[in-house]
Amino acid sequence: MAKLIILDRDRSVTHEILEDEVLIGRGKGCSVRLSDPLVSTEHCRIRAVPGVGFKLVDLESTNGTKVNGSFVNQHLLRDGDVIQAGKVRITFFGEKDAPAAPGPAPAAPGAGKTAVSLGAPRRRAAGAGGRAAPARSAGRRPPAGEGERESRVRPRRKPSPLPVVIPAVVLGLVLFGLAAWFFGARGFRLNKNQRIFEEMNVLVGQHRYDEAIALAETADPAGDRRAYDKIQAQKLHIQSLRASGVDLEREAKARHAYYVLEVWIQKHRHDVEGIVAHLEEYIRKWNGPGTKHWANQARIRLENILGRQPGGGASPPEDGEGPPGGGGTIDRAWRIARAKAADLSRGDRYQDAIDALEDFWEANSRLADPFEAWKKKVDDEVGALAERAAERWKELDAAARRKVDAGDYDGAIEIYHRIAERFGLEKYQYLAGAAIRKLQHD
Numbered sequence: 001m002a003k004l005i006i007l008d009r010d011r012s013v014t015h016e017i018l019e020d021e022v023l024i025g026r027g028k029g030c031s032v033r034l035s036d037p038l039v040s041t042e043h044c045r046i047r048a049v050p051g052v053g054f055k056l057v058d059l060e061s062t063n064g065t066k067v068n069g070s071f072v073n074q075h076l077l078r079d080g081d082v083i084q085a086g087k088v089r090i091t092f093f094g095e096k097d098a099p100a101a102p103g104p105a106p107a108a109p110g111a112g113k114t115a116v117s118l119g120a121p122r123r124r125a126a127g128a129g130g131r132a133a134p135a136r137s138a139g140r141r142p143p144a145g146e147g148e149r150e151s152r153v154r155p156r157r158k159p160s161p162l163p164v165v166i167p168a169v170v171l172g173l174v175l176f177g178l179a180a181w182f183f184g185a186r187g188f189r190l191n192k193n194q195r196i197f198e199e200m201n202v203l204v205g206q207h208r209y210d211e212a213i214a215l216a217e218t219a220d221p222a223g224d225r226r227a228y229d230k231i232q233a234q235k236l237h238i239q240s241l242r243a244s245g246v247d248l249e250r251e252a253k254a255r256h257a258y259y260v261l262e263v264w265i266q267k268h269r270h271d272v273e274g275i276v277a278h279l280e281e282y283i284r285k286w287n288g289p290g291t292k293h294w295a296n297q298a299r300i301r302l303e304n305i306l307g308r309q310p311g312g313g314a315s316p317p318e319d320g321e322g323p324p325g326g327g328g329t330i331d332r333a334w335r336i337a338r339a340k341a342a343d344l345s346r347g348d349r350y351q352d353a354i355d356a357l358e359d360f361w362e363a364n365s366r367l368a369d370p371f372e373a374w375k376k377k378v379d380d381e382v383g384a385l386a387e388r389a390a391e392r393w394k395e396l397d398a399a400a401r402r403k404v405d406a407g408d409y410d411g412a413i414e415i416y417h418r419i420a421e422r423f424g425l426e427k428y429q430y431l432a433g434a435a436i437r438k439l440q441h442d
Contacts, residue, residue, distance in 0.1 A: 002054060005091040022046040038063050038086030193219050193227035200234055207249045209238050233421040236414045247290050254291035275305060296343050300336050330367040333360055350389040351424025354382050393428050409439050
């Protein structure tokens with residue numbers, strides 16, 4: 001009967017091979033359990049091969065398996081072959097008269113204490129019937145790395161990513177450089193119409209309106225169409241303000257004075273009486289034709305400030321939410337929203353005016369009491385703006401037709417561009433666009 005003699009420095013244990021397969025390792029499911037830390041959980045296997053004998057197979061153990069001093073993956077065992085797993089030496093005997101258990105073998109140089117245990121319960125201690133009982137695992141596990149010199153199978157090294165990463169980084173840098181050159185040298189360079197539009201804005205800010213209109217005449221209709229439309233809209237805005245008799249320089253002065261006043265208010269925000277006095281003075285000075293917009297802005301600012309003061313209206317809401325005011329919170333917010341919508345509608349910005357009313361309702365509907373009455377008030381105001389937009393469309397459409405009858409197609413196109421640019425309502429954008437396309441085709 002084939003046997004395995006497990007040799008440690010100070011003991012030997014015999015294991016009879018009664019199965020077709022013997023698993024050697026440190027795992028609980030092994031037939032021959034070894035406690036040597038250099039032995040893998042499933043280190044090697046001895047398998048019976050019918051008609052041939054027994055074959056040793058290494059199970060890709062970490063430190064490999066030796067037979068007669070040489071590392072092997074598979075080996076057909078013969079009598080007297082010495083198998084080494086870690087620091088444990090196992091002698092194989094395949095003959096029936098194999099010795100029960102030889103004496104202790106000399107330990108390998110540097111070998112420490114290694115406990116050996118066998119998993120089969122039918123084995124008994126050596127000297128009692130010639131069989132060895134399982135030995136209890138003992139000894140501390142040596143530090144990691146001990147015995148690495150005996151390692152045959154090392155963890156497989158992962159392939160280096162550098163051959164892929166370096167070309168990818170270089171390619172990315174090249175593409176980034178090309179993109180930067182394209183957008184920096186070409187994409188961000190202003191074309192003729194864009195440059196004209198920027199220069200027109202500078203001239204308008206300097207009140208040089210005649211020069212701005214003359215510059216708009218040099219725009220290229222076949223160039224950047226978006227910039228061209230902006231130029232024409234700006235030109236039409238200046239011309240419409242002049243036609244209405246608005247003093248453009250006075251309007252610009254009112255705008256500048258309002259911005260200066262806003263800066264002063266920020267610096268003196270604790271001087272409420274001074275702020276109120278400055279706002280009232282501004283309203284008296286600029287509440288006239290062409291500058292009424294800025295006077296209305298100052299009036300809204302004044303109502304906000306007075307709404308936060310005791311005795312200047314109602315006190316602020318207790319929860320700190322909603323527009324300024326108290327019991328009259330929604331009334332004050334409604335007046336502000338209506339003033340803003342009226343100002344926007346005067347500039348033909350009807351969609352923006354409707355949005356201002358709808359934003360008011362979304363923010364303050366929870367304060368509406370009675371709810372239905374307030375909802376009707378908002379809806380009526382929105383309906384009035386829609387009717388005003390329809391009347392304004394008829395007025396401008398008639399003016400454009402008169403220009404067409406006079407042969408001034410460019411003037412008619414400018415009017416329709418104003419409608420499409422400022423009204424913001426989808427219906428009139430469609431009508432204006434159709435009229436522009438018809439005029440350009442004719």
